[in-house]
Amino acid sequence: MSETLVVGKGLGRDFRDGNAGLVTVLTNVDCEIVSGARIALVGPSGSGKSTLLHILGGLDKPTTGTVEWPGLGSFEELRPRWIGFVFQTPSLFPALTAVQNVELPLILGGKAPADNATAMSLLGSFGLGDVADKLPEELSGGQAQRVAMARALAIGPKLILADEPTGQLDSVTAQLFFDVILKRLEGTDVALVIATHDEAVAARMATRWTMDHGRLVRGRHRNEAA
Structure with missing residues (x-):
């Protein structure tokens, strides 16, 4: 049975802009993420996708509405553990190598590794074994983004929130990148929410949430009729 991980009710988010005054980015968004979910968050640039992810991940607070994490424990436990x-x-x-970046959440989460086998395995699965000892400044944008995903997976979270993770990858590499993620999560209850403009990536997710001018206008399962 699926466990409810995150619940957002009536979420709104306003920002102050020196020239434009008050700018509304999210308006009355209701959403729920359950264990094992595979959600593509789609919509045009500026529609509120990143802001919604930040609020659901506890990185930002809504101006109105509430967000709760019933399946993840207290707010203080969210990152990097869950x-x-x-x-x-x-x-x-920037001061840490690729493999050290991947190990970091393990250390912060109280799971300091005796060796770097877990981190090296993750880097290898993303085709990054040969850059493990390189600093971020020595990596391409696509390599750095793959290291970031490996880091997100390292500690075994219950929820992964990814904001345009394939944006710096060509279409072929993006699909291979996504293959690795889905394979890693196969058979687990880890929920995955990806904000993306890549239709090929979105099509592989079971559920699609569409943002339009700050509103979640549609949440549809892949097997439902359009």
Whole structure:
């Protein structure tokens, strides 16, 4: 039976813009993420996808509405233990090598590795074994993003939120990247939510959420009629 991990009710988010005044990014969004979910969050740029992910991941607070994590424990336990977050642009620590970046959530989560076997295995699955000892500045944008995904997977989270993780990859590499993620999560209850403009990626997810001008206008399962 699926476990409810995150519930958002009436979520709204406003930002102050010096020139435009108050800008509304999210409006009255209701959503729920359950264990094992595979959700593609789609919509045009500026529709609120990133803001919604940040709120669901506890990185931002809604202006209105509430977000709760019934299946993930307290707010303080969310990251890095239960939520793995992959940002739109690579967010690696510049002073750490690729393998050290992947190991970091294990250390922060109190699971300091005796060796780097877990991190090396993850890097290898993304075709990055030969760059394990390189610093982020020595990696391409696509390599850095794959390291970031490996880092998100390292500690075994219950939920992965990924914001345009294939945005810096060509279409073939993006599909291979996605193959690795789905294979890693196969047979697990880990929920995956990916904000994406890549229709090929979105089509492989069981559920599609569509954002339009800050509103979640449709949440549809792949097997439902359009």
